[in-house]
Amino acid sequence: MEWDWNFVWQIMPTLLEGLKITILATALGAALAAVIGLVFAILRMTAPKPLARATSFVVEFIRGTPLLVQLYFIFYVLPDIGIRLPALLAGVIGLGLHYGTYAAEVYRAGIENVPRGQWEAAKATNLTGRQTWIHVILPQALPPMIPALANYLIAMFKETPLLSAITVLELMNQAKSVANSSYRYIEPMTLVGVFFLIMSLISVVFLRFLEERYARVEER
Amino acid sequence: MAAPIIRIDSITKRYGPLTVLDGLSMEVLPGEKLALIGPSGSGKTTILRILMTLETISGGHIEVDGEQLYHMPRNGGLVPADERYLHRMREKIGMVFQHFNLFPHKCVLDNVTLAPMLTKGVAKAEAEKRAMELLDMVGMADKAKSMPAQLSGGQKQRVAIARALALSPKIMLFDEVTSALDPELVEEVLNVMRKLAAETDMTMLLVTHEMGFAHDFADRVLFFDRGKIVEEGKPDDIFRHPRQERTQTFLRKILAAGHRL
Numbered sequence: 001m002e003w004d005w006n007f008v009w010q011i012m013p014t015l016l017e018g019l020k021i022t023i024l025a026t027a028l029g030a031a032l033a034a035v036i037g038l039v040f041a042i043l044r045m046t047a048p049k050p051l052a053r054a055t056s057f058v059v060e061f062i063r064g065t066p067l068l069v070q071l072y073f074i075f076y077v078l079p080d081i082g083i084r085l086p087a088l089l090a091g092v093i094g095l096g097l098h099y100g101t102y103a104a105e106v107y108r109a110g111i112e113n114v115p116r117g118q119w120e121a122a123k124a125t126n127l128t129g130r131q132t133w134i135h136v137i138l139p140q141a142l143p144p145m146i147p148a149l150a151n152y153l154i155a156m157f158k159e160t161p162l163l164s165a166i167t168v169l170e171l172m173n174q175a176k177s178v179a180n181s182s183y184r185y186i187e188p189m190t191l192v193g194v195f196f197l198i199m200s201l202i203s204v205v206f207l208r209f210l211e212e213r214y215a216r217v218e219e220r
Numbered sequence: 221m222a223a224p225i226i227r228i229d230s231i232t233k234r235y236g237p238l239t240v241l242d243g244l245s246m247e248v249l250p251g252e253k254l255a256l257i258g259p260s261g262s263g264k265t266t267i268l269r270i271l272m273t274l275e276t277i278s279g280g281h282i283e284v285d286g287e288q289l290y291h292m293p294r295n296g297g298l299v300p301a302d303e304r305y306l307h308r309m310r311e312k313i314g315m316v317f318q319h320f321n322l323f324p325h326k327c328v329l330d331n332v333t334l335a336p337m338l339t340k341g342v343a344k345a346e347a348e349k350r351a352m353e354l355l356d357m358v359g360m361a362d363k364a365k366s367m368p369a370q371l372s373g374g375q376k377q378r379v380a381i382a383r384a385l386a387l388s389p390k391i392m393l394f395d396e397v398t399s400a401l402d403p404e405l406v407e408e409v410l411n412v413m414r415k416l417a418a419e420t421d422m423t424m425l426l427v428t429h430e431m432g433f434a435h436d437f438a439d440r441v442l443f444f445d446r447g448k449i450v451e452e453g454k455p456d457d458i459f460r461h462p463r464q465e466r467t468q469t470f471l472r473k474i475l476a477a478g479h480r481l
Contacts, residue, residue, distance in 0.1 A: 121321035124272050125335035125387060126310040129303070135334060139325045 008187050011178045015191055018174030023199075025091055025170060026157045032096025033156070034149070037103025041111065042133075044104070059101045067098045068162050075166040091163040091170075099156050103149060110145040111137060147211040154203045158196060171195060223286070225250040225391065225423050226271070231280030233266055233447075240266050242447040243280070250390075251421040255434035255455070258444030259470060264427045268393040271425070272315045273306050285312050285390060311339075314389035318396040320376040322368040322383070328355065329364040332383045339387070347386075354382040358412045374405030378412050385416075392416075394426045398433075406430070413437065431474060435459050443467045 043055040062070070075090040085093070114137050122132040161172035175188035224247035233241040241263045248254055256264040269275045271282070273289070281298075282289040291298040292305040301309070323331050332351035336342040342350075355361045358378035368376055377397055384392060394413065398406045410433050417424065417437060428434050434441060434455065441458040443451045443466075451464045462468045 115321075117317060117319055117321035118323070120272075120274050121317065121323065123274060123310070124313075124315040124317075124321075125383065126307060126339045127335060128307065128339075131338050135338065136323055140323075 004184070004187060007182070007184060008191065011175075011182075011188055011191075014174050014178055015171060015188065015195070018169060018171035019195055021088065021168065022157075022160045022170040022172075025088060025095065025160050025163060025168065026153070028092040029095030029099065029156055029160075030153050032092060033099035033103050033152070036096055036100030037107050040100060040104035041107035045108065045111065059104055062097055062101045067094060067159060068165060070094050070098060071162060071166050087163075087166050087168045090166055091160075091168045094166075095156055095160070095163075099152055102152050106145050106148045106152070107141070110141040113144065114140050143214045146214050147207060150203070150207045150210055154200060154207070157199060157203065161192075222250050224248055224283075225252075225285055226425075227283040228267075229281045229283070231270070231282060232278045233263070233270065233275065234278045240447055241270075244448060246442065246449060248391075248423060248425065250423055253417055253424045253437055253439045254426065255438035255441045256425065256427045256444060257429070257431070257434060257441060257458075257470075258450075262444040263447040264442075264444045265395055268315065268395050268425060268427055271391070272313055272393055273310060284309060311387065312389055313391045313393065314384035314387055315393040315395065316377070316380050316384050316397050318399050320368075320373070320380045320400075322376055322380055324368050326368075327364070328360060328366050328368070328371070328379050331368070331379060332386045335383070336386050351382070351386060354385050355379070357385075357415070358382045359408070372405055373401045374408045377401065377409045381409075381412055381416070389422070391423045391425070394424065394428070396427050396429065398428070398430055429474065431459065431471070443470065445470070 040055055040059055044052050044059070046052075047055065071091065071094040074085065074094050075087060078085065078090075118136055118140065119132065122136045127136065160170055163170050164173035164176065167173070171192055175192045179185045179188045226246075226248040228244060228246045230243045230245050231241055232239065232243055240261075244263070244267070256267065258264050266275060270277055271284070271289070277290055281291065287309065288298060288301070289309055290301050290306075292301045323334065326334065329348060329351055332354060333342075333344070333347040336347045336350070337344060352361055352364065355364055358381055360375060360378050360382065363371065363375065363379075368379070371379065381397075397413075398409050401409065410430070413424075413426075413433075414437065416422070426434065426437065436455075438455050440452060441455050442449050443458060443462075443464070445466050451458060451462060451467045458467065459471065462471060
């Protein structure tokens with residue numbers, strides 16, 4: 001089978017459509033994961049025991065089951081109890097929940113790395129619990145976490161093809177459909193790989209930049 | 221005689237099986253400068269931490285400035301204080317720590333202005349004006365824009381003193397504030413405290429191993445051992461003529477270790 005540039009240009013618009021959805025799903029999923037992770041982490045660390053335990057259980061449950069199963073559940077099982085979600089939204093929730101549990105671990109480690117003296121100084125200067133989190137603890141805990149969080153972002157990006165399983169028209173799904181209708185796989189699948197590679201390489205460069213930048217902050 | 225500003229009534233502090241404070245009672249008069257000395261583990265730092273509400277107590281009562289610290293009145297009786305009540309009580313008290321605990325992500329000026337702006341709603345301009353006065357007093361005005369990591373230990377501690385003063389507490393607690401400093405930096409911090417003692421009528425409680433400073437600074441010295449006050453009195457009496465054997469032993473050891481009197 002020969003590489004056909006004409007076919008490449010013919011399917012390019014469709015694949016770029018898919019790439020847009022892939023990037024959108026990654027961005028929304030990451031934003032959701034960042035928020036959910038923080039909620040999980042703070043609940044586990046500060047909530048009353050029963051709630052903290054329940055949170056731990058949920059986190060372990062989500063981490064211990066495959067993302068693909070969770071996506072099927074959200075998209076195909078939830079409608080049975082009347083919750084019908086658009087495919088993209090279901091995908092974003094799946095990604096956000098799944099990676100939120102990983103983010104929670106990163107947050108927890110980052111928060112625990114803030115010395116106890118900082119909590120005590122906040123109390124001694126009479127800050128409220130909320131003010132302590134916002135003005136003292138999180139500003140110190142978050143920057144060192146950024147490289148680890150960015151790592152999960154890249155991992156999440158590479159897992160978005162799973163969303164094709166629940167009919168999201170992301171890059172992989174578009175590639176599959178042009179391949180299935182033309183019986184040519186080499187161009188679409190090569191392009192998918194190339195797109196992912198380019199995006200990952202850009203992310204890695206960005207990640208190195210973050211690591212250097214925040215490594216310096218820690219020395220400050 | 222004025223009513224005590226701090227009245228500690230037979231408090232007990234236990235960590236599991238370990239009893240750190242055992243039915244301890246003491247009173248502090250308004251404006252009094254008190255030095256708490258004694259071997260490590262004797263409970264003197266725990267007293268300060270309890271007064272700052274960084275610890276809980278296992279028993280007893282504490283009154284600060286005429287109000288219960290760990291209990292609030294309700295239906296004619298006393299119940300354990302809730303967070304809001306504690307928040308209001310903490311306004312009366314400031315603390316300086318052995319390890320400074322400056323906020324490392326904020327510059328010197330912001331370290332001092334943060335709490336007044338957040339807890340008292342002081343406007344930024346006004347908070348900064350007051351902060352600069354305090355930084356000037358501790359000799360750190362020219363470092364207002366520096367980050368804590370750029371400062372020496374002595375400079376950090378002087379900023380920490382300014383930060384605590386910014387909230388205008390009635391009572392200041394100093395927990396071994398020179399113990400983490402290189403010897404040549406101790407004096408600059410002690411000088412600030414001397415100035416503070418001379419210029420304000422704040423009540424000050426000082427936990428220290430600097431016996432010479434405690435002697436000059438304090439109106440009264442309390443010697444702690446194993447969670448109890450073994451001996452108390454005027455600095456001259458405690459340091460020159462200790463009556464209790466445990467006080468004598470402690471002072472002999474600490475003087476032999478090279479501390480000046």
